[in-house]
Amino acid sequence: MSKTEPNRPPEADVAIVGGGTAGLALAAELKRSGVGRVVVLEREKAAGGIPRHCGHYPFGLWEYQRLLKGPEYAARNVETAQALGVEIRTQTTVTQLHPGGRLSLSTPDGLQDLRASRVVLCTGVRESSRPQRFIGGDRPLGVMTTGALQSLVFLNHMRPFSKPVILGSELVSFSAIDTCRHLGIRPVAMVEELDRIVTHKALQPYLKVRGVPLFTGIGQPRIIGAQHVEALEFTDATGDHQRIETDGIIISGQFRPEAALLYNSHLEVDPGSGGPVIDQFGQCTDPAFYSAGNLLRPAETSGWCWREGVAAAKRIAQDLNSPGHEVKGTIRLTTRDPALKFVLPQRLCLTERPGGMKKMQIGLRTPANGTLRAMVGEKCIWSSRINSRPVRRIQRSLAGLLGVGAGADIRLEFKPET
Ligand SMILES: Cc1cc2nc3c(=O)[nH]c(=O)nc-3n(C[C@H](O)[C@H](O)[C@H](O)COP(=O)(O)OP(=O)(O)OC[C@H]3O[C@@H](n4cnc5c(N)ncnc54)[C@H](O)[C@@H]3O)c2cc1C
Numbered sequence: 254m255s256k257t258e259p260n261r262p263p264e265a266d267v268a269i270v271g272g273g274t275a276g277l278a279l280a281a282e283l284k285r286s287g288v289g290r291v292v293v294l295e296r297e298k299a300a301g302g303i304p305r306h307c308g309h310y311p312f313g314l315w316e317y318q319r320l321l322k323g324p325e326y327a328a329r330n331v332e333t334a335q336a337l338g339v340e341i342r343t344q345t346t347v348t349q350l351h352p353g354g355r356l357s358l359s360t361p362d363g364l365q366d367l368r369a370s371r372v373v374l375c376t377g378v379r380e381s382s383r384p385q386r387f388i389g390g391d392r393p394l395g396v397m398t399t400g401a402l403q404s405l406v407f408l409n410h411m412r413p414f415s416k417p418v419i420l421g422s423e424l425v426s427f428s429a430i431d432t433c434r435h436l437g438i439r440p441v442a443m444v445e446e447l448d449r450i451v452t453h454k455a456l457q458p459y460l461k462v463r464g465v466p467l468f469t470g471i472g473q474p475r476i477i478g479a480q481h482v483e484a485l486e487f488t489d490a491t492g493d494h495q496r497i498e499t500d501g502i503i504i505s506g507q508f509r510p511e512a513a514l515l516y517n518s519h520l521e522v523d524p525g526s527g528g529p530v531i532d533q534f535g536q537c538t539d540p541a542f543y544s545a546g547n548l549l550r551p552a553e554t555s556g557w558c559w560r561e562g563v564a565a566a567k568r569i570a571q572d573l574n575s576p577g578h579e580v581k582g583t584i585r586l587t588t589r590d591p592a593l594k595f596v597l598p599q600r601l602c603l604t605e606r607p608g609g610m611k612k613m614q615i616g617l618r619t620p621a622n623g624t625l626r627a628m629v630g631e632k633c634i635w636s637s638r639i640n641s642r643p644v645r646r647i648q649r650s651l652a653g654l655l656g657v658g659a660g661a662d663i664r665l666e667f668k669p670e671t
Contacts, residue, residue, distance in 0.1 A: 265292040267569060268356060268369035270347045270514070273302020274555045275546025275562035276375035277330040277339075278316075282566030284337035288573060291339045292367070294358065296346035300334075301327025302377060304555055306403040309431045315556045324407065326555070350374075350518040354541035371541060371569055374529060375562065376514065378547040380425070381507035383476075388420070388504070390486070393478030399429045399505040412436050414501025418485045419443045420474060422450035422467070423506035423644055430463055442497050444468045444487060451506065451644055468495070476502055506644075508551030525588055525595035526550040526616065532583070532600040533609035533651065534572070535565045543569055550597055550616060553646070568608050578606035582659020586613070592667040594618045594643070601651065603659050612648040615665070617641060623669040627654055629661050639667070 266288050269276040272295030283291045293300060304312055307323030314320060317329060335341060342360070349357035354372050358365045380398040395414050397405070405411040415438055419426050422445040433440055443460060448470045450457055460467050470490030477484040477496075486496045510528040521530040521538040528549045529537045536543050545565035546558040553561075584601040588594070594616035602609075615625070620642045627635040635653040654663055 264367055265290045265369040266573060267291050267371045267373060268354070268367055269293045269373045269375055270356070271295065271302070271375035271377060271511075271546070271548070272297075272300030272331075272341055272343070273375060273377050273546065273558075274304060274327075274330060275377070275548075275558040275565075276300075276302070276373070277334045278559040278562030279373060279375065279545055279566045279569075280339040280341075281330075281334040281337050282563045283570055284334075284339055286566060286570035288570050292369070293334065293339055293341045294345045294347050294356070294367070295341060295343045298343055300331050300341050300343060303400070304330075306400070306407040307428065308403070308407040308435060309428060312555055316559050323555075330559075347514060350514055350520065350542070352519050352539055352541075369541075370573060371543060373565065373569065374514070374537070374542060374544040374548055375546040376511040376548045377558075378508040378552045379511050380505060381509055383504055385509070386420075386504065386507060388474050388476060390475035391478050393476065393480055393482045395478070395482035395501040396476060397501075397503065399425050399432070399503055402429060402503055403432050406432055406435060412438070414438070414482070414499075416441045416499055417501035417503050418497055418499045419465075419503045419505055420485075421445065421503075421505035421507065422447075422452060422469075424452045424456075425508075426503075426505040427452065427456055427459060429503045429505050430459075430465060434463070439463065440465050440503070441499055442466045442468060442485075444471045444474065444485070444497075446471055446474075448490070451642075471495075508547070510548045510551060512548065523595065523597075523599050525593075526597060526599075527595075528597075530599045531597070532602045533598050534568045534602070534606065535598075535610075536572075538600075550595055550614060557646075564610075571606075571608055578604050580604045584654065584657060584659070585662045586654070586665065587662070588615075588665045590666045592617060592619050592621045592669075593665055596665050601655060603655070611651060613651050613654075615647040615649065617643045617645070617647070619643065621667055621669070623667055625649070626666045626668055628664045628666055629657060634663070 272293040304323035304327040312321045312326035346359045354369045356367045472488040474487040523530045529544045581603045597614040622640040625637045626633045
């Protein structure tokens with residue numbers, strides 16, 4: 254049973270769902286901007302988010318002008334927010350979002366409600382699981398994501414295997430090598446379905462340094478093992494069958510927003526980004542809700558999410574201090590192209606309100622060399638050259654899109670170079 258009635262006034266000026274990098278940076282900046290009661294709701298035993306279990310460098314250069322490991326950085330973010338008067342409630346899971354800024358919470362004291370003038374969703378990302386990646390074979394013990402491995406190693410001090418294979422080649426897959434090193438473990442291979450590593454090519458020599466063989470262009474990975482993992486089988490780039498004896502599989506990368514709360518809510522979700530539909534102020538389709546950090550899109554670095562949290566806090570403080578800017582209309586921004594994964598923000602408000610994002614963020618599904626075009630019907634209203642790969646940061650100015658007029662539906666397309 255809820256402990257508050259629906260019509261009671263808000264108990265918090267701002268409630269932040271998720272005490273990771275973005276949520277804590279945002280909370281601290283709200284206090285610096287003079288906002289009254291700021292509450293961070295975090296489901297884990299301690300706030301700090303993903304960096305809590307990233308036991309490696311480099312964190313904090315931009316934020317603290319220091320080279321920190323993840324756990325030190327997370328602790329600093331918590332201390333900074335608390336010193337400014339942010340209330341952090343741990344072991345508190347938000348289970349439901351309600352219109353107008355009401356939240357259902359599961360807490361150690363039972364179910365509760367919280368009402369806030371503004372709610373900010375900062376629940377981050379997670380890696381795709383084995384079923385989400387359609388990996389076949391047996392179902393033995395010893396298969397886990399990098400995030401789960403990091404939690405076991407750095408938070409629970411466990412050693413789950415001794416000769417794992419890493420599936421994936423994103424930046425986080427390389428950090429899995431470092432997590433293994435922490436335990437004195439050398440992965441026996443890194444395997445990647447694409448024809449080259451997903452992260453920057455400059456990192457490839459690191460595999461040689463660490464003695465980890467790389468297989469790219471692999472197909473049909475199958476996990477073998479009755480009780481515990483015994484092998485990974487796959488076809489290599491030439492189509493030959495391969496079998497690697499191993500006792501663990503680290504399924505790494507292919508991030509997706511931690512959006513379970515959204516799917517069960519009244520807020521609109523963008524199928525491309527997997528996060529909430531927002532406007533250039535970071536406001537969701539219910540104006541009592543904002544969002545920041547990696548929930549918006551998979552996936553950025555901690556430094557980026559920290560800055561995104563600070564920028565969002567300034568917009569929210571401004572909204573609380575002088576609400577009621579007239580919105581003369583909205584423009585819809587979508588991607589309908591196999592090469593494009595998402596565009597952010599997905600809505601542009603035509604308003605005098607200051608401080609909105611100046612740039613859109615674009616995510617690719619496939620490598621793209623050609624022209625990005627913004628189309629209204631059959632008319633191209635803006636274009637820009639692009640030569641990039643998936644999992645890269647791509648930004649373009651929003652200025653060319655705002656003049657198109659209320660009610661327009663802008664479609665972002667990609668035209669390959671011929
Ligand atoms: C496995 C992994 C490794 C990574 N390694 C790096 C790295 O080495 N360097 C780097 O820069 N970035 C890394 N990242 C990216 C990472 O997402 C960012 O560094 C940063 O943590 C994003 O901040 P955030 O606030 O958006 O999300 P997070 O830091 O993930 O914080 C989200 C918080 O929300 C909480 N939460 C979620 N749902 C609820 C709910 N319903 N109720 C209450 N609380 C909730 C979570 O417990 C979590 O604490 C990694 C990501 C993953 C998944």
